Amino acid sequence: MASLPSFAGAASAPDFAAHPVTRAEALARLHAFLPQAGAAYAARRNIVFGPGRHDAVSRLSAALRRRVLSEHEVVAAVHAAHGEGAEKFVAEVFWRTYFKGWLEARPQVWSDWRGDLHRLDLRLARDDAFAARHLGASRGETGIDCFDHWVGELEATGYLHNWARMQFASIWVFTLGLPWQLGARFFHDRLVDADPASNTLSWRWVAGLHTRGKAYLADAERIARMTSGRFAPRGLATQARIPDGPAAPAAQPVRSPLRVDRAAPCVVWLTCEDLSLELEPALADLDVRGVAVLGADGAGAVDRAALGDGMARAVARWHCPSRICASAEELAAFAAGEGARQVVTGFACVGPALEAVPEVNRALRREGLALAEHRRSWDERAWPHATKGFFSMKQRIPALLSAAGIG
Ligand SMILES: Cc1cc2nc3c(=O)[nH]c(=O)nc-3n(C[C@H](O)[C@H](O)[C@H](O)COP(=O)(O)OP(=O)(O)OC[C@H]3O[C@@H](n4cnc5c(N)ncnc54)[C@H](O)[C@@H]3O)c2cc1C
Structure with a gap:
């Protein structure tokens, strides 16, 4: 091997x-x-x-x-x-x-969130009272027992139970009056399962923006019950004031990237979008000349551990060389050097994965290579x-x- x-x-x-x-x-x-x-x-x-x-x-x-x-x-x-x-x-x-x-079907919701964060960062820099409120919440110094506890748990473990995530997001938005966008970033930067879709849209769901007008309001008595009396939060909002914001854009057709050419030799580019491609029946007969990972240095510890394991499995399956590439150019040169005509990767979903695609595409094109994305039938259906x-x-x-x- x-x-x-x-x-x-x-x-x-x-x-x-x-x-x-x-x-x-x-x-x-x-x-x-x-x-x-x-x-x-x-x-x-x-x-x-x-x-x-x-x-x-x-x-x-x-x-x-x-x-x-x-x-x-x-x-x-x-x-x-x-x-x-x-x-x-x-x-x-x-x-x-x-x-x-x-x-x-609505990639704009992700790019709008990124744009909102930019504007909110400017506000944090110039509005001291707003910044202090945000800092207090981020440090778990609100005086709301469950919320402060969950900040500590998230920081220590990278995980919160789903029901706790719902209460947390609701308190952040409706009791503390902080923008959902900053809460979504707070989670996204810390969760071991941070996912652009589940995270961003769950925050919008709690805030009443996903199902327009239907928000999730945390309730002190329910929190006490569902946590077996460990918490007795005080001062929670009794009304959900749904934040202003544009209605969700209409659904558009999902992106159709280049499909995998089963006859063309390839290098498999592994990303955290799909780390078990080697088990996909649709890719079983691929002529795989190498396996590569890109930019692992910038990845967090959880991603690195998952990528390392994914790479080991892929190499064991396809008996090929592997490379951790520092740049898109290195990935393209590796693929060309191994005689590949295409680079195959898992479908790049909206979020950082999709944002990495244009640079890789450009580097591959310079080497005369194509980028093909494999969309699982689970998603297609x-x-x-x-x-x-x-x-x-x-x-x-x-x-x-x-x-x-x-x-
Ligand atoms: C504000 C907020 C932010 C969230 N951010 C994320 C995130 O970044 N990444 C993420 O994977 N999940 C997110 N979730 C969904 C959910 O909280 C987690 O998937 C779940 O807590 C993971 O724990 P588990 O694997 O033990 O879940 P289980 O209860 O064992 O569920 C099994 C699997 O189903 C999926 N799942 C369960 N509940 C949900 C849900 N409500 N929405 C979407 N998928 C679900 C997950 O893949 C999970 O692993 C978020 C929920 C909220 C309310």
């Missing part, structure tokens, strides 16, 4: 035992969690037991976000174990698919149903499962 380049710094990573990002560990977690993925999940998934005790939920999000495990295999395993009894868990995985599809609210996708889950050969 070809020797692997090493990822500096991956060893000093966060708590991978809690949030596995290697395939072996993520599979072990999936199998350990399976018995609880049915009725137990439906009954207990919203109870926030606290740090180190989140075992009513799978904590597979860091792996799913990077497709160390695919949605298909997780849903298939859970469905095989529980059949219809896995309905709640399966629906949660489809929330992820739904948000991704929704954002692909589901995303067309992600144009309205989640309900219209939910209704189609049985048909989507059957099209995927599940059940």
Whole structure:
């Protein structure tokens, strides 16, 4: 087997035992969690037991976000174990698919968020009272017990339970009166599962901008109940004042990148969008001459650990050289040097992954190479149903499962 380049710094990573990002560990977690993925999940998934005790939920999000495990295999395993009894868990995985599809159809929501952050940073620089409020929230110094605790938990572990994320976002927006955009950045910079679609759109959902006029208001009594009395927050907003903002743009057709040419020799460019391409049946007969990762130095520890594992698996599958490239030019030169005619990668979703594509495309074109993106059939089938609210996708889950050969 070809020797692997090493990822500096991956060893000093966060708590991978809690949030596995290697395939072996993520599979072990999936199998350990399976018995609880049915009725137990439906009954207990919203109870926030606290740090180190989140075992009513799978904590597979860091792996799913990077497709160390695919949605298909997780849903298939859970469905095989529980059949219809896995309905709640399966629906949660489809929330992820739904948000991704929704954002692909409205990439402007992502670029608007980036633009809003730029404007808000200018305001933070010149408005002292606003900056102090933002700093107090970011440091967990608000005096709202659950919120301050969750800031600490997020900083320490990179994870918050879904229900805690909802309360947090609601308090940030409606009680503290801070812009959702800054809250979304606060999460995105810290979460082990940070995902442009799930994060940005969940914040918009809580703020009442996703389903226009329907916001999520945190409630002190409910928080006390769902945290087994650990918290008694005071002074929470009793009204959701939905922030101003433009209506979501109309859905547009999802981008159609160049498809993989199965006859052309290729280098596989691995990104955190899809780290199990080597298992994709549609790519089984590719002539793979090399595997590459780009810009790993700028990646966080969780990404580096996942990329390192993904690269090791890809090399073991395709028996080819591998390279960690510092630039798009180095990636292009590596691919050309290995005799590739195309570079194949997972579909670059809206967010940093898509933003990296133009530079890579330019470098590849200079070497006479093409960039092809592989879109999984899971996404191809589901995303067309992600144009309205989640309900219209939910209704189609049985048909989507059957099209995927599940059940
Ligand atoms: C404000 C806010 C921000 C969020 N930001 C992110 C994010 O950046 N990345 C991310 O992956 N999820 C995000 N979520 C969704 C959800 O909180 C996490 O996916 C979930 O908590 C992960 O824990 P788990 O793997 O134990 O989930 P489980 O309950 O075990 O669910 C299984 C899988 O289903 C998916 N899932 C579950 N709930 C949701 C949901 N509400 N929306 C989308 N997918 C879901 C995840 O892939 C998860 O791993 C956010 C939710 C909110 C309210």
